[in-house]
Amino acid sequence: MIPVENFLVLAAVLFCIGGLGVVLRKNVLIILMSVELMLNAANLTLLAFARAHHDQHAHAFAFLVIAVAAAEAAVGLSIVVGIFRTRRTVQVDELTLMKH
Amino acid sequence: MDGVTITFYAFSTLIIIGAVMTITSRNAIGAVMSLVATFFGLAALYALLYAHFLAALQVLVYAGAIMVLFIFVVMVLNRDEIHPFSTRGWSSTFAWLVGVGSVLYLGVQLLSKLLNFTVSMSHQSGGAVLHRDAPPEDFGTVAAVGHLLFTDYLFAFEAVSILLLIAVIAAVVVARSHRSGAYEEPEAAVTESHGGHA
Amino acid sequence: MEEFPLHYIPLLPLAGAAFCLLFGKRVGKTITTAVALCSVFGSGLLVASAVRLLHESPVPLTDTFFSATWISAGDLQLSAGLTLDRLSSVLCMIVTGIGFLIHVYASGYMAHDEGYTRFFGYLNLFMGAMLILVLGDSMPVTFVGWEGVGLCSYLLIGFWYDKEANANAGRKAFVVNRIGDFGFLLAMAYLFSLTGTLKYAELPSHLQTLGQTAWWGLPAAFFFGILVLVGATGKSAQIPLYVWLPDAMAGPTPVSALIHAATMVTAGVYVCVRLHVAFEIFPLTLAIIAIIGALTALFAATIGVLQRDFKKVLAYSTVSQLGFMFVGVGSAINTPTSVTSNYQGAIFHLMTHAFFKAGLFLGAGSVMHALSGEGDITRMGGLRKHLPHTHATFLLCCLAIAGIIPLSGFWSKDAILGGAHAAMWLPKGTGGAEVFFAHHLGLILYLILLATAACTAFYMFRLYFLAFWGEFRGTDEELHHIHESPASMTGVLWVLAIGAVGVGFLGIPDVVSSGGNHFGEWLLPVVREQAAEESAREFWTLAVIALGASAAGIGLAAALYLHGFSDQVRAMAAAFPSVYKFVYNKYYIDEFYNAVIVQPLRWISLGLWKVVDSFFIDGTVRLVGGLTLVVGKVVRYAQTGDVHHYVAGMLAGAALVFGLSVQLGGCHGYKFAEAASVATPRLQRMPRREHVTPDNVPLLPAVPGNGLIR
Incomplete structure (x- = not known):
């Protein structure tokens, strides 16, 4: 039996890696992927506690998180495509139209 | 070390390596592939947690649908990056440091709190709080989770389905060519594919 | 209290005004005229039928149509009601009757004016407001009409607003009237705070409260009376607020006749009589009214002697005659048993004055119409041959205002002179002040009015001789253009002249012909008759003296001006140039007000504008805006546009x-x-459902x- 703490540590590490990806990378696609990583870290935490408490409500939450992540990915990627069409780039540091 | 423990550590290693490769890869295709590996590893861990239904969903939706979408977009837009990490100018460096610091701080704090929580749970008077034994027979099955979703979470479920519908429409609208129509604009497709090859 | 649909009386002209102003331009002059005249005529008919009811019994008519709560704020519960008693019926008849005549006249006089429909809209609006003023059953309703007529006065004085002088005259009238209105408002507030009611009908039941001492040993009624008087001096152009009326002649002549001679300017007199019970509590308030009236009468008359503008002379004459009315209001007789005042005389003079002054103004309008707008009497002369109707009616009106027996002015002016002669504001006693108010003041005022009457006769006939006798002093081209006015104007002139001759017979004193004083009897239910009954001998003595004064004025005018400006006039003007200039420039009162009141106000306003407004208020606003800008300039560098x-x-x-x-x-x-x-x-x-599968096994065991x- 794996203690729940192991899963929590793993989720925290995954969350940090995702966060670093968001902060460090310039490629919008990678940033989106990192966000997916962070969402999965959250899911892992939910499921770990669900198992520890023998409570399935967290499963429903995880299900909803996956659905929302799918929606987010679809819209996010279409935005990326749209941006690429007009700006010919997916590097966020070149997308500075909102500059002062 | 029983089989379960070995499985856990094996997949944990896979997840961490995959995640690190995802965020460090210069090549977007490589990043996507690493991410797929990470998701598979996560699906395995979900199964270890008796979340069989969600493990299946993880493979189907994430590793299947979402990653296909990513690959598709990457194929269209992909270019190798010479400088994958943004470090342009002092302000970028500053933001970089702040971001990394914040992320690490958050991770450590969250972890410590959660661990604290589980420890205190374990030491609660009045008996064990966290179960180390196996959950009931139907825990995490499609029937049980589905039952929950269609009873207690029916509203959220329907709301999410509408959200997905909106997302589909939004994706079509946003990604469509902004000129009169995508079908009558062959040169847009040409430039896109051109960009993809570059 | 009898019911009568009084609200239609002001409503008809108001509806006419709305029609003329909204649709006048579209429907054209003919329909506008028809609507304007018919609405006034209709309300005149209503007044006539109401007066018939009043004739049968003096019970006031009321209209409960407006009796629901009008203003409700705390203790203040006001209903807007209309009432018609015998006093307001006199005013109503004058307003609708003379108003109708002047409407007819204006349809000829203004025929070629571009603002024809606008003019009739304003005129009808004025009629409605004036009727509300007269019919109001409480001070606030009267005040609505009071402000309404002030507005119309402003609009009509500045009717030809493209000339700056006219617009300025309108503004001046408005601002000066505002001072008076403020007094009236304060009077209302004061009365309400004392008694809790503003209805005229309820006033007599609160005399006790009003009689209580307020400040400096004087009763509240005194302060209330003074505040009302401030309002009245503003509206009725008395010292010190008379300055707007002469300038008001910038408006079209029918306006001068209707608003600034016959009706609106008498509102002050009307309100004073309306509130007479409050004044009678402290008779010295009436003495102040009388003194102000007498001084104004003499002051304005002396200015009128030297004016050269046709309408200015008439304007000062109006101010002077209004002074007469105020003396009538203020001529109290205080006996140990009762206090009464010469209200009949004042209202009687108000009525006769409305006729002959309207006739004079409209005659002036006819003259100016003939001379293409020329109003300078030094450029007139010899007009009697060219304008026979105007000349005849003008002469009749001049005789009436001069007080020649048996024209109307004689009877009304004599009533006022007699009242002033008999007045005693304190019962006969021994003390110093009491002797003055009981014996001397009445005589002094009488002498002032006598001098004024002589002055009046002089300047009116000076005007008459200069305009209608002698040789024409204008250019030949102007002479060629002179023509008698159309029938719509001369007809009205004749009606008014006949009125100026005839209405005086309504008020022949009892001592002359027993039961002849129909007018006094008519008003008796509202105001008591003046206590002192003079004998026939006394009356005729005073009458002969007054006639002598008038005759002297006429004779002097004839001697000096029968053939234009005579050598004696020039010699006198040359001998006393400073006096001449002093009087000709109206005693420099306008300049005095300008220096003492207007200029300091300008300086204060300038200071407020430059220092308080521009510097402090604007500065604060700019400071906030500037700070935002500065902060924004700094903070916007945080907006790098970089998602990271x-x-x-x-x-x-x-x-x-x-x-x-x-x-x-x-x-x-x-x-x-x-x-x-x-x-x-x-x-x-959360409701835990019994998870039941078909084979009745719980899916989620405890x-x-x-x-x-x-």
Whole structure:
């Protein structure tokens, strides 16, 4: 039996890696992927506690998180495509139209 | 070390390596592939947690649908990056440091709190709080989770389905060519594919 | 109290005004004229039928149509009602009757004016407002009409607003009237704070309250009376607020006749008579009214002697005659048993004055019409041959205002002179002040009025001779153009002239012909008759003296001006140039007001504008705006447009919130668990359905862990 703490540590590490990806990378696609990583870290935490408490409500939450992540990915990627069409780039540091 | 423990550590290693490769890869295709590996590893861990239904969903939706979408977009837009990490100018460096610091701080704090929580749970008077034994027979099955979703979470479920519908429409609208129509604009497709090859 | 649909009386002209102003331009002059005249005629008919009822019994007519709550604020509960008693019926008849005549006249006089329909709209609006003023059953309703006529006066004085002098005259009238209106408003507030009512009908039941001492040993009624008097001096152009009326002649002549001679300017007199019970509590208030009236009468008459503008002379004459009316209002006789005043005389003079002064103004209008707008009497002369009708009616009106027997002015002016002669504001006593008010003041005022009457006769006939006798002093071209006015104008002139001759017979004193004083009897239900009954001998003595004064004035005018400006006039003007200039420039009162009141106000306003408004208020606003700009200039560098910076900021914020909640909120493990244990029951209270499968086996067996967190 794996203690729940192991899963929590793993989720925290995954969350940090995702966060670093968001902060460090310039490629919008990678940033989106990192966000997916962070969402999965959250899911892992939910499921770990669900198992520890023998409570399935967290499963429903995880299900909803996956659905929302799918929606987010679809819209996010279409935005990326749209941006690429007009700006010919997916590097966020070149997308500075909102500059002062 | 029983089989379960070995499985856990094996997949944990896979997840961490995959995640690190995802965020460090210069090549977007490589990043996507690493991410797929990470998701598979996560699906395995979900199964270890008796979340069989969600493990299946993880493979189907994430590793299947979402990653296909990513690959598709990457194929269209992909270019190798010479400088994958943004470090342009002092302000970028500053933001970089702040971001990394914040992320690490958050991770450590969250972890410590959660661990604290589980420890205190374990030491609660009045008996064990966290179960180390196996959950009931139907825990995490499609029937049980589905039952929950269609009873207690029916509203959220329907709301999410509408959200997905909106997302589909939004994706079509946003990604469509902004000129009169995508079908009558062959040169847009040409430039896109051109960009993809570059 | 009898019911009568009084609200139609002001409503008809108001509806006419709305029609003329809204649709006049579209429907054309003919229909506009028809609507305007018919609405006034209709309300005149209503007044006539109401007066017939009043003739049968003096019970006031009321209209409950407006009796619902009009203004409700705290203790203040006001209903807007209309009432018609015998006093207001006189005013109503004058307003609708003379108003109708002047409407007819204006349809000829203004025929070629571009603003024809606008003019009739304003004129009808004035009629409506004036009728509300007269018919109001409480001070606030009267005040609505009071402000309404003020507005119309402003609009009509500045009717030809493209000339700056006219617009300025309108503004001056408005501003000066505002001072008076303020007095009236204060009077209302004061009366309400004392008695809690503003209805005229309820006033007599609050005399006790009004008689109580307020300040400096004087009763509240005194202060109330003074405030009303301030309002009255503004509207009725008395010292010190008379200055607007001469300038008001900038408006079209029918306006001068209707508003600034016959009706609106008498509103002050009317209101004073309306509130007479309050004045009678403290007769010295009436003495002040009389003194102001007498001084105004003499003052304005002396200015009128030297004026050269046709309408200016008439304007000063109006101010002077209004002074007569105020003396009539103020001529109280205080006997130990009762206090009464010469209200009949005042209202009688108001009525006769309305006829002959309207006739004079309209005659002036006819003259100016003939001379293409020329109003300078030094450029007139010899007009009697060219304008026979105007000349005849003007002469009749001049005789009436001069007080020649048996024309109307004789009877009304004599009533006022007699009242002033008999007046005693304190019962006969021994003290110093009492002797003055009981014996001397009445005589002094009588002598002042006598001198004024002589002056009046002089300047009116000076005007008459200069305009209608002698040789024409204008250019030949003007002479060629002179033509008699159309029938719509001369007809009205004749009606008014006949009125100027005839209405005086309504008020022949009882001592002359027993039962002849129909007018006094008519007003008796409203005001008591003046206590002193003079003998026939006394009356004729005073009458002969007054006639002598008038005759002297006429004779002097004839001697000096029969053939234009005579050598004697020039010699006198040359001999006393400073006096001549002093009087000709109206005693420099306008300049005095300008220096003492207007200029300091300008300086104060300038200071407020430059220092308070521009510097402090605008400065504060600009400071806030400037600060925002400066902060924005600095902070906008945070908007790099780089997503990473935003993400870093967001994450830093999240870390900060988390860290703070750990530090401050004590998000430690133990408390966290406690919080969870508090929160958990809620989760478990969610309705747990009996999960029943077809084979009746619970899908979710009771989990041992459930509820253990508690």
